[in-house]
Amino acid sequence: MQKGLTNLNRYLLEEQRKYPHATGDFTTIIEQIAFASKIISREVNKAGIVNILGKAQSVNVHGEDQQKLDVYSNEKMISAMEHLGKLCAMGSEECEDIVPIPDRYPKGKYVVVFDPLDGSSNIDVNISIGTIFGVYRAVTEGNKGTVEDFLQPGRNLVAAGYVIYGSSTMLVYSAGNGVSGFTLDPSVGEFLLSHENIRIPEKGKIYSFNEANFEKWTPEIQRYVRDLRTKSDRTYTGRYIGSLVADFHRNLLKGGVFAYPGDTSNPKGKLRLLYEAAPLAYIVEKAGGAAIDGINDILDIKPEGIHQRTPLIIGSKHEVELYRKYMKGEA
Ligand code: AHG
Ligand code: MN
Ligand code: MN
Secondary structure, three states: OOOOOOEHHHHHHHHHOOOOOOOOHHHHHHHHHHHHHHHHHHHHHOOOOOOOOOEEEEEOOOOOEEEHHHHHHHHHHHHHHOOOOOEEEEEEOOOOOOEEOOOOOOOOOEEEEEEEEEOHHHHHHOOOEEEEEEEEEOOOHHHOOOHHHOOOOHHHOOEEEEEEEOOOEEEEEEOOOOOEEEEEEOOOOEEEEEEOOOOOOOOOOEEEOOHHHHHHOOHHHHHHHHHHHHOOOOOOEEOOOOOHHHHHHHHHHHOOEEEEOOOOOOOOOOOEHHHHHHHHHHHHHHOOOEEEOOOOEHHHOOOOOOOOEOOEEEEOHHHHHHHHHHHOOOO
């Protein structure tokens, strides 16, 4: 399709036409997530001017200080979707329990999980941050919207994506038929197709680890990183922003591996399976890459709880599969 002149709505409709039985529910959900992200983008881009920087006087379910924009973004995501009649509940990093659909609105057959603002500790220093989302079909009868609808492996995702609020605001998503990127043109308020059928390079030259944790990693992980630095047939360069969406997006386009492994203080790592690892694992696999917890594919892991953490190694197939070999003692 013609870049620059294809807006997200047109793209979604043309994709929808490929599925004769499509009801358009899903198209509506993505359009509303895009709408919420435009509102968030506006606030992120003027955060320095209005009093929305800094900490909200609250902590989230993980005991982490909530940034004002975390709370704001969470509210915008919920209010953009709760009235649609397409969802029976939502799951958010910022909410301890699943978010029910108010009785005044009809319910639908989907659930949406999201991290409304990822990398929020970077807001005040103007580093790229993002929103991550995933869409599942509910599995409980009658659209009741129970936690069971959320404890599905990422393999069951019907769509996933993220928005990166960076030098430009981009929405990247897949509904299973390739990965496409849309860049927000603020002058018209539209996401315009800019990256059709994104494919991650088979092999990269970038590795993204927080090496401050090096001493807390297992010997296998330490050996993997040391070998990338010394033994690799191509020189790898280290790039670590500390904002998952920004690190992931760069590696998706350029190739490379991002890892937040478990360590002695956080055996399960820091990142959450449901609304950080699984949606990005869905995207990377649809783009030809891979995502594991060290041994297992992320998409095969069935969550036991909506805030369950997982180690995450994600990116180009070569570097991820090599990591799996190191963990299995095969390299
Ligand atoms: P969030 O802001 O949603 O809590 O996520 C922050 C995550 C992720 O964005 C990033 O990759 C990671 O925290 C960075 O953690 P470290 O600062 O420990 O490296
Ligand atoms: Mn996050
Ligand atoms: Mn977050």
